[in-house]
Amino acid sequence: MQIIEGTIASPKGFSATGLHAGLKKEKKDLGVIYSEVPANAAAVYTTNQVKAAPIYVTKEAMADQKIQAVVVNSGVANACTGKIGLANAQEMQALTATHLKIVKDTVAVASTGVIGKQLPMETIEAGINQIDLQHQEPYAFHQAILTTDTATKEIVVTEEINGQTITMAGVAKGSGMIHPNMATMLAFVTTDAQISEDLLQEILADKTETTFNQITVDGDTSTNDMVLVLANGLAENPVIEKNTDAYAKFLAMFQLVSETLAKMIAKDGEGATKLIEVQVVGALNETEARLVAKKVVGSSLVKTAMFGEDPNWGRIICAVGYAGSHTDPGKIDMWIGDQQLLKHSQPQSFDEAIMKQTLEKEKICITVDLNIGAQSGKAWGCDLTYKYVEVNALYHT
Amino acid sequence: MQIIEGTIASPKGFSATGLHAGLKKEKKDLGVIYSEVPANAAAVYTTNQVKAAPIYVTKEAMADQKIQAVVVNSGVANACTGKIGLANAQEMQALTATHLKIVKDTVAVASTGVIGKQLPMETIEAGINQIDLQHQEPYAFHQAILTTDTATKEIVVTEEINGQTITMAGVAKGSGMIHPNMATMLAFVTTDAQISEDLLQEILADKTETTFNQITVDGDTSTNDMVLVLANGLAENPVIEKNTDAYAKFLAMFQLVSETLAKMIAKDGEGATKLIEVQVVGALNETEARLVAKKVVGSSLVKTAMFGEDPNWGRIICAVGYAGSHTDPGKIDMWIGDQQLLKHSQPQSFDEAIMKQTLEKEKICITVDLNIGAQSGKAWGCDLTYKYVEVNALYHT
Incomplete structure (x- = not known):
């Protein structure tokens, strides 16, 4: 396994970009990850009973575990926003689907930021319409999901699996908000490996226990936490089956990506020096x-x-x-x-x-x-x- | 029910005092509560699996639920001190019993302070031998159990129960240590009411749930926490039976004493302003x-x-x-x-x-x-x- 320089768009068939839509004063606040083909997807969500609207929308999109794009905004969490908030998260999903010309139910939505404030939908709509994946700036996605994080958090690894080079990339944001409210964790992992959505979900659920769930900044669990994994299969490796060498290698890649992101989040806890x-x-x-x-x-x-x-x-x-x-x-x-x-x-x-x-x-x-x-x-x-x-x-x- | 000025020695037949033995630089660090007759006693202890030596000694003394005296030191917690620490806690109990001319097994022991340091037994022994209950200074007991507390914590209440005036007093120390290590809570309640040790234990266990266990300073549970209640019966009221008017009145007194001490501890949390x-x-x-x-x-x-x-x-x-x-x-x-x-x-x-x-x-x-x-x-x-x-x-x- 090799750690390489790269971005969330490094695996084959993925693109990503980010921009300043206007939710924050100056910094980037809207980003999209896109896969050329619908990817097999796995996700884990906050266990907080008070869940933000995008969590519900993404859960519904994940019913068939196929996701082709993820749209994320920072600045406003869209939590405790009632029916209007839910409609806004659905609208954000629909606008992204229309703009990218893909099926609405393949778009996942995530938000992070201040609680109890409605999304400024005109700003969101204008931002989504500016998304230009032909001239993508993948690192801008890494920046667009941050709040009071002091640094972007990413890792990209490659590995030979059954003669094919598999690439896996992860990006995350951690503990801090523009208007600090809680330590929302968002993490996105992309890979070009061929693996079933069920096995991917099993691996994610298992590895979350030993990585993302083992970090703590202040013990508070956000309304918006989400880890989403997309595997689009474009590396064209033979489908990874459980308890094979290929599986062990994939697992090791996933462990390294998850643990590295988790540690980066912990280290960048609000006010942390160590x-x-x-x-x-x-x-x-x-x-x-x-x-x-x-x-x-x-x-x-x-x-x-x-x-x-x-x-x-x-x-x-x-x-x-x-x-x-x-x-x-x-x-x-x-x-x-x-x-x-x-x-x-x-x-x-x-x-x-x-x-x-x-x-x-x-x-x-x-x-x-x-x-x-x-x-x-x-x-x-x-x-x-x-x-x-x-x-x-x-x-x- | 009336709240009155007083000390832990206000109920009939109790005396108490405190002094500077030398565990701390200048402040009082050793105290004793004494009852003229062995009192019916109830206690709850820290749920931390790592328990300080005095917890073990007091638990053993409490086997028959009769306690006549309590000896407390601050400055050294006598926790993580192994067999020597246990022997020292037992010695502290024996020295107190000898000095007060009472049975060793009726002496409860409590400590609060820095972890992992052995008690300076010569200092402890000299201090115990200076205890003079003929010239008691009960408020000095309130002071002697403090660590980084910024104020003493006490409340005394009286109530007419079946024609007799019952007095109940409580004193506590909270969240802070000379060398801050954790928020050790010690609370002692004395009353001259006649009540069985079993009913006393039931009331303490029940009320602890809604008072002492409902305070939090930093979520850490000490190795030394203890609440000890002594009822010596010298008010000579008819023994309080469950589900009577007398019981209801006693319960109300105990609730007020416990809740007041609990709030005083919470308010005086380390660095707290509110x-x-x-x-x-x-x-x-x-x-x-x-x-x-x-x-x-x-x-x-x-x-x-x-x-x-x-x-x-x-x-x-x-x-x-x-x-x-x-x-x-x-x-x-x-x-x-x-x-x-x-x-x-x-x-x-x-x-x-x-x-x-x-x-x-x-x-x-x-x-x-x-x-x-x-x-x-x-x-x-x-x-x-x-x-x-x-x-x-x-x-x-």
């Missing part, structure tokens, strides 16, 4: 390992300690203790970087100079060994900083 | 009402919005949506103070000047009506501020 990775080993099962890892990385006390570059193992073991997994409270080992802090829950002496260097870095790895089983799991988050409070307190609705 | 009360009505059942209230008040995004004095209903409805209760996402009503922000999940116009005044206050009430049932619940928390990050990031272990 990526925190927590690895839990020695757990009874993977679910519990992931649970403990996520509780540790989500603890406000751990997050502030990492911001303060303090090896505060007391806060970490405390979070392990309340995570709700099977635990033997006297058996916990812990490391930050390669320095061991706890052995069987008792403090160990460590090299303070090395620890200082470890904690000064932009990525901090915490390892917890529960010593009661053989399973492991990871989670990613960021530190909790003055800037987080500033971003989220100083904004006025 | 108490936030969330009331959820129209829920299917009380458990779900409390769950939703606690999710809203625990949301970092809601907490920062309240710090910023912003009526950000989008963050509130988002937290309602991910709380995991039964919800009809199109039916939610919401108020901040008496200003309605949402009706059936749609934004309402409100008086901005009144809203500004409401949000400037030290106590902010958020009401959410789920409109799907008839049950309600409350939760309390505080805002998330620069000071919280400072308190928790600038400390170095």
Whole structure:
């Protein structure tokens, strides 16, 4: 597998572009991904019971799991907007279909931005009509989906599968909004591989558990979260079947794309200065390992300690203790970087100079060994900083 | 029922005192509550699987639910201290029993402070030997259990029950430590009422659900949390039986004491400037009402919005949506103070000047009506501020 420079339009038959429609003051705010042929599609959505209008529209479009285009706006989330909001999301879908001359039900819709505000439909319509895929600017799509993200998030990989070069690209936006309201996560993955929609959905659901669902910025779950995967088959590889070499390779590509995007989102959390990775080993099962890892990385006390570059193992073991997994409270080992802090829950002496260097870095790895089983799991988050409070307190609705 | 000035030693037959033993630099750090006769006792403990040594010692002392004295130190939590820590907690119990000339198994032990450090037993022993209940200073007990709390927390109430005046007193410490590690909650309630230990335990377990368990500062559950209730019967009222007028009155006293202490703890959360009360009505059942209230008040995004004095209903409805209760996402009503922000999940116009005044206050009430049932619940928390990050990031272990 190779990581290459590229965009969401790198896989065969995909194009993408983005532009400034006018929802934001100056930045790009509308984007489209398009596939030459309807792609087999898989999606996962927010578990929040309060779902934004585009979630409903995309779910309906996904009934047959064929998607040819995705239209995304930033600036307005189209959440808590009632029947008008739903009609607007449907209109956004219809306008895109008409403009691209494709079937309405093959267009997925996503929005991110402020809650409770209606989409300015004239702006949206004018924007959609300006979409020009003949003169596409794929990187502009990466930019158009951002809100308070400080950087675009993308990865492109290629792999030989059964003699064909398969390309997979992912792009995401994370934790921050023009008007900060919550950490909406949107991620789009395109690939030219031939794979059935059902297997794609199975892989997405499975890998979401270990990647996108294992990141946390502030524990809040957005009304708009969505991960959408499109496989248009134009690489013309033999259809990927489960439990084959081709499947293993495809799975590895998907894992790398998902995990990379997830980490990029965690690292770019509102006000964050550090990526925190927590690895839990020695757990009874993977679910519990992931649970403990996520509780540790989500603890406000751990997050502030990492911001303060303090090896505060007391806060970490405390979070392990309340995570709700099977635990033997006297058996916990812990490391930050390669320095061991706890052995069987008792403090160990460590090299303070090395620890200082470890904690000064932009990525901090915490390892917890529960010593009661053989399973492991990871989670990613960021530190909790003055800037987080500033971003989220100083904004006025 | 009357709220009176007083201390944890106000109920008949109780005395209490506190002093500076030397665990902290200057402030009081050791205290004792004593009852002339062994009291019927009830207790609830942290659900954290990593429990501090004094929790184990107190649980053992509570086997017969008779407690005559409580010894508490602040400064060192005696958590993650292994066998030595357990022996030290037992020694602290034995020293107190010897000094007060009572049975060792009637002494409860509690600690709060930094994790992973052993108790300085010479200091503890010297401190215990200085305890002089003949010249008691009960308010010094209130001070001795504090860590980074900015104020003592106490309430005393009296009520006529079957012709006798019953007194009930409560004292607590909350969210903050000399070396901030986590929000340890300790609460002690004394009363001279005659009531069986079993009924006392039932009342405590029940009321904990709606009071102490409904507060959140940062979502972290300490290794040392404990609520301990002592009823020594010296008011000589007829023993309080369930489902009588006397029971109803006792319950009301206990509710007021617990809820008042819980709110005081929430308001004095690390770095907090405001108490936030969330009331959820129209829920299917009380458990779900409390769950939703606690999710809203625990949301970092809601907490920062309240710090910023912003009526950000989008963050509130988002937290309602991910709380995991039964919800009809199109039916939610919401108020901040008496200003309605949402009706059936749609934004309402409100008086901005009144809203500004409401949000400037030290106590902010958020009401959410789920409109799907008839049950309600409350939760309390505080805002998330620069000071919280400072308190928790600038400390170095």
